[in-house]
Amino acid sequence: MPVCATCHHRWSFKETLRAMYTLKPTMTCPNCRKEQHLTSASRKRGAFAPFLVLIPMLLNVFFDLNWLTVIGGMVLIAVVFNLVYPRMIELTDKEEPIW
Template identity: 30%
Template sequence: MKLPSCWNCEHEFKLHQLVWNVRLHCPNCKKKQFLTKESRFNTLLFSPIPVIIISIMNSLNISWLVIIPISLCLLIIFMAIAPYFYRFTDKEAPFV
């Protein structure tokens, strides 16, 4: 998989730029980047997975001393994988 690039200048972003920046601007051309509707939907599909796993572990009476580290690992994995599903556009589109 490939990391997304700027909609204007095609500058390819680095992973750390995508994970930590909430309001993203291209470092090359300084244009603001908006996630496409499809990108937001694709990342939204993955968000219930940790909740489901935590619910299953809780229903199996697994200790919170085990659930919390697993949850943190899932969060880190999600944050590392999600940017690969991002695509940018020049306009902010409604989610619906």
């Protein structure tokens, strides 16, 4: 789980998930209300998510899967991503370039 770079508050899973799905590029610490930025490593990991969801469609090219398996696989990957990614987020108080 992410730890605030300012006050060292360990975010809960629910707080992290809620902060992930806002339109702001920063995440506001629920404890000290300071804006936190994702580290470049965290942003790189998050950038792979759209490609992971496409894996079932890629597999469909090689194996003749029915549409329910493809959609189910995509939903499963999205659910697993939402369970795993919040635990891998690291925060910093300074904005870092992604590369």
